[in-house]
Amino acid sequence: MNVRDELVAQIPNLRAFAVSLCGSSERADDLVQEALMKAWANIDTFEAGTNMRAWLFTILRNVFYSDFRKKRREIEDADGRLAANLVAPPEQHGHVDMADFSKALAMLDDDQREALVLVGASGFSYEEAAAICGCAVGTVKSRVNRARGRLAEMLALRSVHEYEPEAADKSTPPLRTP
């Protein structure tokens, strides 16, 4: 597979990462196109045999932070849509509507969302994600955990144990001393 074919093969993954960052398919496609143009212009700097996907994700991420993120914030501030659509608690334990999940994902801080997506969906190791994000491995781990925590909070996800009646706590009466 030559470099171009390798690049083309990564486009679906790039799009998925871009949608996660942008929260909209149209803007994600613009972001992918810009990243591809940049990648193509710098293809000489890619070392054959190294991780093409990580290289492309790094480029796309940089384009996002240097240009797209600002635009995204302007759009959000203008219509207040995301904040207005706060997620309702799941009707049934364990079930989360995909639309609600997407909204909650979009409401995460950018750095938390990208860490979660890189590790939890794109298949990168913590080390690779750290290299892509330009931060320490521990920072990626922390961001992933914070992202999960915030999602659980926004989606009102609770452990099965938390659904048990309070009686569970009172089932063991305190010992009486004679």
Added chain:
Amino acid sequence: MSGDGEGTALTGNEPAAIESGPESVESIPEEIESMIGDQLRAFYDGVLAEPIPNSILELLGKLGDIVSGDDGDDSSAR
């Protein structure tokens, strides 16, 4: 602990800000973690399954035209 640049060969205009040190890490129950993981993968896989938009295919065609001709496989030269 310090941010030690992770010496991989990424050259996509690396980010300017290098952060160091883990922030405080709180863990959530495994059950919730796996619920979130499943949702995230379903979300991501949904996009993966979409066809590549024409606008991107057209761009690839144009980029290919720019350098087309004799560089069908020039990776070995780099």
